[in-house]
Amino acid sequence: MLSFGKKKTSEIDLQQHELLENAHKRTKQKKRLFSHFVIFLIGSIFLILANKVLKYGEAYDWSIWIVLAWAFLVALHTFNVFVTHKFMGQDWERQQRERLVNLQKKRIGEIQKEIETDFPISNINKKKDQ
Numbered sequence: 001m002l003s004f005g006k007k008k009t010s011e012i013d014l015q016q017h018e019l020l021e022n023a024h025k026r027t028k029q030k031k032r033l034f035s036h037f038v039i040f041l042i043g044s045i046f047l048i049l050a051n052k053v054l055k056y057g058e059a060y061d062w063s064i065w066i067v068l069a070w071a072f073l074v075a076l077h078t079f080n081v082f083v084t085h086k087f088m089g090q091d092w093e094r095q096q097r098e099r100l101v102n103l104q105k106k107r108i109g110e111i112q113k114e115i116e117t118d119f120p121i122s123n124i125n126k127k128k129d130q
């Protein structure tokens with residue numbers, strides 16, 4: 001039977017949503033790394049060709065230094081995507097959020113306790129009654 005009313009929507013709970021968001025973020029990181037690597041290869045070939053074949057600045061092998069510096073940046077990017085993510089990934093972020101929320105709750109509790117000792121509710125109610 002056809003229904004033309006409200007569309008049926010599947011509800012995704014919060015945990016599934018977080019998993020999907022994390023998977024999307026990781027896919028984007030890996031895609032950017034792959035793009036960076038391809039651009040590195042093409043750029044390195046161009047720089048070496050400009051230095052050796054086109055004889056631009058032939059007296060000094062400047063292209064080697066640029067390629068090495070760029071390779072170092074690609075290595076840092078790879079390290080960030082694959083290694084750092086394991087140490088400071090989704091679980092680490094969640095733990096940091098929970099720790100900060102607990103610290104805030106503790107501080108709010110201390111402030112409430114301080115207010116209650118300085119201004120007890122019984123004294124306030126007595127003043128209203130008078």
